[in-house]
Amino acid sequence: MACIKTHFSCTKYRQASLPFQPSTPILIMLFSVAIFLACTAAGLASPLQPRAAPDNTVLIRSESDYCLILPRVPGATVGESETPGGMQAFCSPSAHTDPSQGQLPGDFWRSVTLATGTGSSGQPYIQLTGCINIFSQLNPSDGGGQYDSSGGDGGRGNPEGSVCEGYAHYVELLEPSENRACIRCCQDTNDCLLSKDTSGCPAVIPGTYC
Structure with a gap:
């Protein structure tokens, strides 16, 4: 429970509690995975050509x-x-x-x-x-x-x-x-x-x- 002081009184409120709060490293990892999957899909959309010297x-x-x-x-x-x-x-x-x-x-x-x-x-x-x-x-x-x-x-x-x-x-x-x-x-x-x-x-x- 927290209290916000105003000029007249202290109003108490309850902080919202999320069931899951992802950390910054996890968000970065998820973003990287999304980019990788998008690039993979783009590569599969057009057939790869063989390469040589x-x-x-x-x-x-x-x-x-x-x-x-x-x-x-x-x-x-x-x-x-x-x-x-x-x-x-x-x-x-x-x-x-x-x-x-x-x-x-x-x-x-x-x-x-x-x-x-x-x-x-x-x-x-x-x-x-x-x-x-x-x-x-x-x-x-x-x-x-x-x-x-x-x-x-x-x-x-x-x-x-x-x-x-x-x-x-x-x-x-x-x-x-x-x-x-x-x-x-x-x-x-x-x-x-x-x-x-x-x-x-x-x-x-x-x-x-x-």
Whole structure:
């Protein structure tokens, strides 16, 4: 019981008693848990994309901002490069961000077309198709071959663990003897055809070429 003195009298009142009065540390803990759950829900709302080292990551942002997989050893063929450590991401000048990446010349593409679309499953894809200028990293007599994220031994990719920035899958064909290259990044593996690796770019990634 407490007493409040006024000019005329002392008025007594009873202090309210709460059944539970949370302390400041408990409130902070509850607030932190709420934030964690909100962030977790937000993360689950959009599927996580795979990640890889910079020299094992391709990307397509524009016709001048991109990375492709090439043989790591200058002059090696695509077939010769298909060994652990034999492949490397090479990037356009604007996309080159890490010392582990190779750098493509600014005129790597003789002509190139960027296209986006929706695949048979309703999922988006993005691609580059066109003609290339041969430079010292490539073997001009090489008939070429395929790099991808979901083929190879056990479907682990070729090179293993390789990914496309922002997408779940990719397929790339490099054909130096035809002065031709193409790459498509997609969310659904059915939109990145892997079964025609010897059929050439136009069969795997329809688009504009030489």
